[in-house]
Amino acid sequence: xxxxxxxxxxxxxxxxxxxxxxxxxxxxxxxxxxxxxxxxxxxxxxxxxxxxxxxxxxxxxxxxxxxxxxxxxxxxxxxxxxxxxxxxxxxxxxxxxxxxxxxxxxxxxxxxxxxxxxxxxxxxxxxxxxxxxxxxxxxxxxxxxxxxxxxxxxxxxxxxxxxxxxxxxxxxxxxxxxxxxxxx
Amino acid sequence: xxxxxxxxxxxxxxxxxxxxxxxxxxxxxxxxxxxxxxxxxxxxxxxxxxxxxxxxxxxxxxxxxxxxxxxxxxxxxxxxxxxxxxxxxxxxxxxxxxxxxxxxxxxxxxxxxxxxxxxxxxxxxxxxxxxxxxxxxxxxxxxxxxxxxxxxxxxxxxxxxxxxxxxxxxxxxxxxxxxxxxxxxxxxxxxxxxxxxxxxxxxxxxxxxxxxxxxxxxxxxxxxxxxxxxxxxxxxxxxxxxxxxxxxxxxxxxxxxxxxxxxxxxxxxxxxxxxxxxxxxxxxxxxxxxxxxxxxxxxxxxxxxxxxxxxxxx
Amino acid sequence: xxxxxxxxxxxxxxxxxxxxxxxxxxxxxxxxxxxxxxxxxxxxxxxxxxxxxxxxxxxxxxxxxxxxxxxxxxxxxxxxxxxxxxxxxxxxxxxxxxxxxxxxxxxxxxxxxxxxxxxxxxxxxxxxxxxxxxxxxxxxxxxxxxxxxxxxxxxxxxxxxxxxxxxxxxxxxxxxxxxxxxxxxxxxxxxxxxxxxxxxxxxxxxxxxxxxxxxxxxxxxxxxxxxxxxxxxxxxxxxxxxxxxxxxxxxxxxxxxxxxxxxxxxxxxxxxxxxxxxxxxxxxxxxxxxxxxxxxxxxxxxxxxxxxxxxxxxxxxxxxxxxxxxxxxxxxxxxxxxxxxxxxxxxxxxxxxxxxxxxxxxxxxxxxxxxxxxxxxxxxxxxxxxxxxxxxxxxxxxxxxxxxxxxxxxxxxxxxxxxxxxxxxxxxxx
Numbered sequence: 009x010x011x012x013x014x015x016x017x018x019x020x021x022x023x024x025x026x027x028x029x030x031x032x033x034x035x036x037x038x039x040x041x042x043x044x045x046x047x048x049x050x051x052x053x054x055x056x057x058x059x060x061x062x063x064x065x066x067x068x069x070x071x072x073x074x075x076x077x078x079x080x081x082x083x084x085x086x087x088x089x090x091x092x093x094x095x096x097x098x099x100x101x102x103x104x105x106x107x108x109x110x111x112x113x114x115x116x117x118x119x120x121x122x123x124x125x126x127x128x129x130x131x132x133x134x135x136x137x138x139x140x141x142x143x144x145x146x147x148x149x150x151x152x153x154x155x156x157x158x159x160x161x162x163x164x165x166x167x168x169x170x171x172x173x174x175x176x177x178x179x180x181x182x183x184x185x186x187x188x189x190x191x192x
Numbered sequence: 193x194x195x196x197x198x199x200x201x202x203x204x205x206x207x208x209x210x211x212x213x214x215x216x217x218x219x220x221x222x223x224x225x226x227x228x229x230x231x232x233x234x235x236x237x238x239x240x241x242x243x244x245x246x247x248x249x250x251x252x253x254x255x256x257x258x259x260x261x262x263x264x265x266x267x268x269x270x271x272x273x274x275x276x277x278x279x280x281x282x283x284x285x286x287x288x289x290x291x292x293x294x295x296x297x298x299x300x301x302x303x304x305x306x307x308x309x310x311x312x313x314x315x316x317x318x319x320x321x322x323x324x325x326x327x328x329x330x331x332x333x334x335x336x337x338x339x340x341x342x343x344x345x346x347x348x349x350x351x352x353x354x355x356x357x358x359x360x361x362x363x364x365x366x367x368x369x370x371x372x373x374x375x376x377x378x379x380x381x382x383x384x385x386x387x388x389x390x391x392x393x394x395x396x397x398x399x400x401x402x403x404x405x406x407x408x409x410x411x412x413x414x415x416x417x418x419x420x421x422x423x424x425x426x427x428x429x430x431x432x433x434x435x436x437x438x439x440x441x442x443x444x445x446x447x448x449x450x451x452x453x454x455x456x457x458x459x460x461x462x463x464x465x466x467x468x469x470x471x472x473x474x475x476x477x478x479x480x481x482x483x484x485x486x487x488x489x490x491x492x493x494x495x496x497x498x499x500x501x502x503x504x505x506x
Numbered sequence: 507x508x509x510x511x512x513x514x515x516x517x518x519x520x521x522x523x524x525x526x527x528x529x530x531x532x533x534x535x536x537x538x539x540x541x542x543x544x545x546x547x548x549x550x551x552x553x554x555x556x557x558x559x560x561x562x563x564x565x566x567x568x569x570x571x572x573x574x575x576x577x578x579x580x581x582x583x584x585x586x587x588x589x590x591x592x593x594x595x596x597x598x599x600x601x602x603x604x605x606x607x608x609x610x611x612x613x614x615x616x617x618x619x620x621x622x623x624x625x626x627x628x629x630x631x632x633x634x635x636x637x638x639x640x641x642x643x644x645x646x647x648x649x650x651x652x653x654x655x656x657x658x659x660x661x662x663x664x665x666x667x668x669x670x671x672x673x674x675x676x677x678x679x680x681x682x683x684x685x686x687x688x689x690x691x692x693x694x695x696x697x698x699x700x701x702x703x704x705x706x707x708x709x710x711x712x713x714x715x716x717x718x719x720x721x722x723x724x725x726x727x728x729x730x731x732x733x734x735x736x737x738x739x740x741x742x743x744x745x746x747x748x749x750x751x752x753x754x755x756x757x758x759x760x761x762x763x764x765x766x767x768x769x770x771x772x773x774x775x776x777x778x779x780x781x782x783x784x785x786x787x788x789x790x791x792x793x794x795x796x797x798x799x800x801x802x803x804x805x806x807x808x809x810x811x812x813x814x815x816x817x818x819x820x821x822x823x824x825x826x827x828x829x830x831x832x833x834x835x836x837x838x839x840x841x842x843x844x845x846x847x848x849x850x851x852x853x854x855x856x857x858x859x860x861x862x863x864x865x866x867x868x869x870x871x872x873x874x875x876x877x878x879x880x881x882x883x884x885x886x887x888x889x890x891x892x893x894x895x896x897x898x899x900x901x902x903x904x905x906x907x908x909x910x911x912x913x914x915x916x917x918x919x920x921x922x923x924x925x926x927x928x929x930x931x932x933x934x935x936x
Contacts, residue, residue, distance in 0.1 A: 080234040081234070092492060095491065097221075097223050131228075131231070132229075204708070281825060282826055283821075304709055304828070305711070305780030308779065309780065324711070325711075326709060327710070358707075390707065
């Protein structure tokens, strides 16, 4: 197999998306006094942290930022044939009761990751609301989940995959569609 | 490639990468104990059976809490009260347990190698919760996790293990892992319990203060009372005169040395109360870390697909 | 009825008569009748083509447990002697730890009768030293002697009482019987389950130190020096025992010794993974001990190879290591393991046959171990190149407790002849 990739969002595009979502979050919640951001490991964390930086510039105040690891809540854990994936841990060192939680993930696909993240979140308290921000929505939902903030809708086929690179997790900002191609 | 083997029978032969992986995983599980809701759904629908041929409330309880926090069903078989006391062989016990299709088996047995025997005969992962004088891998992992938390590293540390080294499964498991991770191990106790044949395991010391001099970690072992009867020592009193860790003796170790003990402690025999209750003692941290280590172990072993299912989906 | 038989084309190795040559051998009326260069013997009738094979005096395993009477679920005289002939043995000496113990003429006679009915290898019972193997009162050795014992031993149970050992060595002189000793100081062995060494420390099992064997070897040699008589040390396993043996022999004491194939072939590392088929007494020792066992066989310090064939039921071995029975079967793997020493360790074919036939016959005073004309035709035809793999399930012994399962072997008995009759391979019913 060899991979064929096509860049769909470049670094400038990502900057614009981050800025837009920051504004949307502030606007939608009428400020950020009661808003917390939580990134889903791994790239959702960088996504949330970058948006938080932009919000801080708008509002002169950094919103609380947490990390959620959904590994222990996944519904496909027992299907993996190898041993389960590494658990890196959840870091939410502030209460979420009665707060507006904005959950960040890089790619929205079947919705199962978000379902797991919601379950995990509920174990930490009772938020006033949970909103979902995704960098890419590629369709093919299997659960009734819809995002509140979308960077870009990118229709894909299930045989393709979406490769997100985002600083600081990666070396550059870029979204590409990767199609696995059989070697003749 | 899988980093962790199918069973956890011992730390002998386990590579540094695998030990670190287990410790890193365990570290992630510590946070769950601090939550309001100390439960995750990870092992929902999985069954963990504990089979204890030797009573040990604390180890069994630690595994039970770990399993329940992962939402597994935990079934505890007190083997001394079960069919074993009616003369059932270990092989029959193994076959019966296999027929119940558990997802993991936690075994404590007074005979070295009994968990290995079970691992050959039950179709599920086996976790050794202590076999005779052989190994006690989860205890050593929690000790390592505690040391790493306190000291930030394992490599290069001077670790003195004090007490009945000869009969200690805790020592064996710790020794293998500590050496693999680059610690310097000293074994301290009277020559009956630290005989010269152990020289290949580490530096042997028969004097407590010499043995713990400049140590970063002092790991005390529980002294089994039956050792008196077999002439390994004349009396507990005489043992404690030379090998009880008092705060005066502890002055020989580094000022920030941490004291560990697998419990239950014999106050006044191997450790004095002022040391056990001091801020240098990490004994209660060990207990908390024990749950995290056992959660990680169960997650990594019981979270896997069973063999039969694998064959069907393959 | 035995018929005449010509064994032709083979290499006759008969150390007792200094013969090692290409010879044909004629058996008549159950005795060795004639030895002659190839193709010179006129013979009509049964023949065995021994081309490429060794023709040797029948192998003798002077240390086996046939388990009958009392433990027929492990082995019987019939199954044990079938294993014996399959392994090339024309005779075995069986230990007294049956149930009831062979401490009376009646039990001795019973065993001999069972052997007569089985009609395979010859069986020479060894009587108990003490009643019930209890280590207290001397058994009626004279009565057992009259019934047919060839030695006395409490094998399996060490003789802890030094005074009993002294009396046994003295009294046995009345019948010129060897006293065969299992050397183990019970308090030093301290309920150990394997050799006390690095492997044992590693596995967390209770160890039996070499000193447990050596202390008793030293004691018994000292007693022998006082009493005279004949002392035979069963299954020596340590460097120290060999050293004392060598010294005692050099001082002219009548002491002999045997070593088992497992003690010259395996180390205590075989116990790793808690393999109960590596659990026996004396325990498997370390590599230095193994080297010395081989050297002692080569230089003659150790006289005999004996298997300590100890069948145990699966239920007695498929248990925790601590609970498992001591001992392994050995009759069907002894010859190829001995041949390994010929190939790899400089043991001469002559020395191998001495250790597996001539010396056991001498020690037990048997009319065997020689192919001289007129001797009973107990003969083993050995194919030293036959390659085979040990499959424990195909062993003829009733028990399958061998650590050699899966081993590639070279060498096997082509034919085992007892009193002129072919006992192996199995013959068509007549």
